[in-house]
Amino acid sequence: xxxxxxxxxxxFRKEGQNxxxxxxxxxxxxxxxxxxxxxxxxxxxxxxxxxxxxxQKGDIAEGYSVSREKKESFPLTVTSAQKNPTAFYLCASxxxxxxxxxxxxxxxxxxx
Amino acid sequence: QKEVEQNSGPLSVPEGAIASLNCTYSDRGSQSFFWxxxxxxxSPELIMxxxxxxxxxxxxxxxxxxxxxxxxxxLIRDSQPSDSATYLCAVNGWGxxxxxxxxxxxxxx
Numbered sequence: 001x002x003x004x005x006x007x008x009x010x011x012f013r014k015e016g017q018n019x020x021x022x023x024x025x026x027x028x029x030x031x032x033x034x035x036x037x038x039x040x041x042x043x044x045x046x047x048x049x050x051x052x053x054x055x056q057k058g059d060i061a062e063g064y065s066v067s068r069e070k071k072e073s074f075p076l077t078v079t080s081a082q083k084n085p086t087a088f089y090l091c092a093s094x095x096x097x098x099x100x101x102x103x104x105x106x107x108x109x110x111x112x
Numbered sequence: 113q114k115e116v117e118q119n120s121g122p123l124s125v126p127e128g129a130i131a132s133l134n135c136t137y138s139d140r141g142s143q144s145f146f147w148x149x150x151x152x153x154x155s156p157e158l159i160m161x162x163x164x165x166x167x168x169x170x171x172x173x174x175x176x177x178x179x180x181x182x183x184x185x186x187l188i189r190d191s192q193p194s195d196s197a198t199y200l201c202a203v204n205g206w207g208x209x210x211x212x213x214x215x216x217x218x219x220x221x
Contacts, residue, residue: 042214
């Protein structure tokens with residue numbers, strides 16, 4: 001089945017630890033995005049990539065890092081520099097940079 | 113000024129009525145416009161997309177775009193209780209897809 005897979009669905013980490021969230025798509029999409037959603041809030045853009053080996057910072061990139069070494073993969077690392085990492089993280093992809101995007105199921109990260 | 117603005121609601125409508133959701137955006141260079149629906153605890157799902165000025169209809173949904181006024185709207189006809197959700201407006205300019213904070217819609221039976 002084609003789609004966007006985020007793993008794990010739930011993730012718990014201790015404060016001060018880096019953690020990497022996985023996002024894989026088999027839709028042959030060029031563009032990929034990472035968003036953060038806090039309770040009762042909208043989606044805030046962390047990073048986006050329009051093509052392999054290239055990515056841009058979104059509105060809240062501080063404390064996060066990404067890589068885009070393969071077309072199908074866009075992992076997000078939440079570093080210890082991120083002051084409030086507990087949130088719902090959503091990955092999306094689209095065929096092109098201005099076309100409709102589709103979302104994975106999300107990863108709920110809790111840092112204690 | 114936020115890039116994409118929506119009234120947070122909640123917007124309450126009776127079952128069978130028309131729900132009207134609105135969105136404004138700040139970047140005149142924006143090229144594509146989207147409406148997503150998000151149920152509590154779930155990821156957003158695409159409802160409509162629109163690229164050109166005017167109306168676009170799909171079943172009970174109509175998206176309206178006015179680039180001169182930098183305004184996008186979504187009409188839901190014959191609203192059903194299952195339409196109760198948060199509706200997110202998204203705008204894409206130069207590859208950057210930005211979302212509004214969402215409008216909560218409640219359809220009362």
